[in-house]
Amino acid sequence: xxxxxxxxxxxxxxxxxxxxxxxxxxxxxxxxxxxxxxxxxxxxxxxxxxxxxxxxxxxxxxxxxxxxxxxxxxxxxxxxxxxxxxxxxxxxxxxxxxxxxxxxxxxxxxxxxxxxxxxxxxxxxxxxxxxxxxxxxxxxxxxxxxxxxxxxxxxxxxxxxxxxxxxx
Amino acid sequence: xxxxxxxxxxxxxxxxxxxxxxxxxxxxxxxxxxxxxxxxxxxxxxxxxxxxxxxxxxxxxxxxxxxxxxxxxxxxxxxxxxxxxxxxxxxxxxxxxxxxxxxxxxxxxxxxxxxxxxxxxxxxxxxxxxxxxxxxxxxxxxxxxxxxxxxxxxxxxxxxxxxxxxxxxxxxxxxxxxxxxxxxxxxxxxxxxxxxxxxxxxxxxxxxxxxxxxxxxxxxxxxxxxxxxxxxxxxxxxxxxxxxxxxxxxx
Numbered sequence: 387x388x389x390x391x392x393x394x395x396x397x398x399x400x401x402x403x404x405x406x407x408x409x410x411x412x413x414x415x416x417x418x419x420x421x422x423x424x425x426x427x428x429x430x431x432x433x434x435x436x437x438x439x440x441x442x443x444x445x446x447x448x449x450x451x452x453x454x455x456x457x458x459x460x461x462x463x464x465x466x467x468x469x470x471x472x473x474x475x476x477x478x479x480x481x482x483x484x485x486x487x488x489x490x491x492x493x494x495x496x497x498x499x500x501x502x503x504x505x506x507x508x509x510x511x512x513x514x515x516x517x518x519x520x521x522x523x524x525x526x527x528x529x530x531x532x533x534x535x536x537x538x539x540x541x542x543x544x545x546x547x548x549x550x551x552x553x554x
Numbered sequence: 555x556x557x558x559x560x561x562x563x564x565x566x567x568x569x570x571x572x573x574x575x576x577x578x579x580x581x582x583x584x585x586x587x588x589x590x591x592x593x594x595x596x597x598x599x600x601x602x603x604x605x606x607x608x609x610x611x612x613x614x615x616x617x618x619x620x621x622x623x624x625x626x627x628x629x630x631x632x633x634x635x636x637x638x639x640x641x642x643x644x645x646x647x648x649x650x651x652x653x654x655x656x657x658x659x660x661x662x663x664x665x666x667x668x669x670x671x672x673x674x675x676x677x678x679x680x681x682x683x684x685x686x687x688x689x690x691x692x693x694x695x696x697x698x699x700x701x702x703x704x705x706x707x708x709x710x711x712x713x714x715x716x717x718x719x720x721x722x723x724x725x726x727x728x729x730x731x732x733x734x735x736x737x738x739x740x741x742x743x744x745x746x747x748x749x750x751x752x753x754x755x756x757x758x759x760x761x762x763x764x765x766x767x768x769x770x771x772x773x774x775x776x777x778x779x780x781x782x783x784x785x786x787x788x789x790x791x792x793x794x795x796x797x798x799x800x801x802x803x804x805x
Binding site for chain 2: 447
């Protein structure tokens with residue numbers, strides 16, 4: 387490694403972050419892995435760019451795809467010396483969704499999770515606004531949905547069914 | 555503290571999650587409604603995900619060249635250390651929901667307590683699993699109430715399911731030398747400490763569901779030391795058959 391490259395560490399990280407900004411969730415392609423909180427950290431370990439990611443759910447099948455997508459994007463950008471590290475702690479929470487991510491969810495017809503994923507009582511209900519008409523007169527159709535992170539709801543006012551990002 | 559005991563402790567909880575996850579996956583494409591098909595498959599996915607991480611951890615600790623697949627697919631029934639509750643057949647939908655309630659009401663506080671384990675990897679799994687199991691518990695509770703407080707037929711079936719599974723619940727809270735060692739090392743917990751929590755949760759759900767708490771009486775034990783009902787062997791034969799027939803196959 388030359389001296390100029392050594393001094394260029396910040397540049398390398400900036401390039402890596404720009405590349406990672408283009409990596410999206412395969413199930414929610416309008417959200418980047420940073421938006422959703424899967425991307426936890428990017429730093430240099432010597433000359434190697436270490437990319438730290440965390441799963442949303444223990445069994446989320448998208449994690450494997452995301453790992454492959456990250457490696458492909460980094461390689462395409464010529465950033466060959468990188469390593470992907472998976473961490474479990476601290477456990478992912480929907481509180482990590484960025485404000486931009488929440489806006490993008492609504493724009494794509496998905497109700498974002500309630501803020502601050504505290505411990506809910508066993509039988510507590512939550513008010514969820516319809517992403518189409520904004521009414522909070524919505525009911526849960528099923529606590530589980532098309533992916534591990536979503537539940538199914540229906541709006542009682544505009545009758546539109548919609549996905550709700552589970553709050554955990 | 556020996557590594558073998560540590561590995562055994564991790565495997566117990568990995569086996570609980572895998573066996574229950576596989577049981578639930580047997581509902582895929584067969585559940586009463588599309589929403590429930592999706593729900594049960596999602597819960598199965600959570601559990602199998604928990605199992606995978608725990609098996610990977612156990613494999614690294616063991617350092618004997620076995621990987622997560624070897625642990626899941628190449629051990630026989632006598633090597634599985636899950637509680638017998640999770641291997642019980644799916645039965646009707648009421649039986650599956652009763653099993654879900656009885657296990658999730660244990661799993662949630664169990665993982666919550668393990669979040670402070672000195673085994674950082676186990677603590678990491680626990681933090682995720684606690685949230686997932688809280689969701690599973692809510693789902694099962696709602697169904698037990700709906701069926702228990704439903705028609706005469708659904709009430710009778712739910713009560714029958716509970717009565718049949720109740721003898722398997724004592725085993726959830728049993729401790730042995732492995733638990734003792736893990737508690738002493740700050741890695742594990744004695745599940746008897748979360749029993750009041752379990753009793754309160756199950757009691758509340760049964761009361762709302764107008765169901766009777768089954769009387770005590772006999773109970774089943776042995777799963778943690780590899781003694782199982784005949785149902786586990788049948789399930790594993792199905793689950794492991796492909797891998798055993800084609801050793802080392804990949805796609």
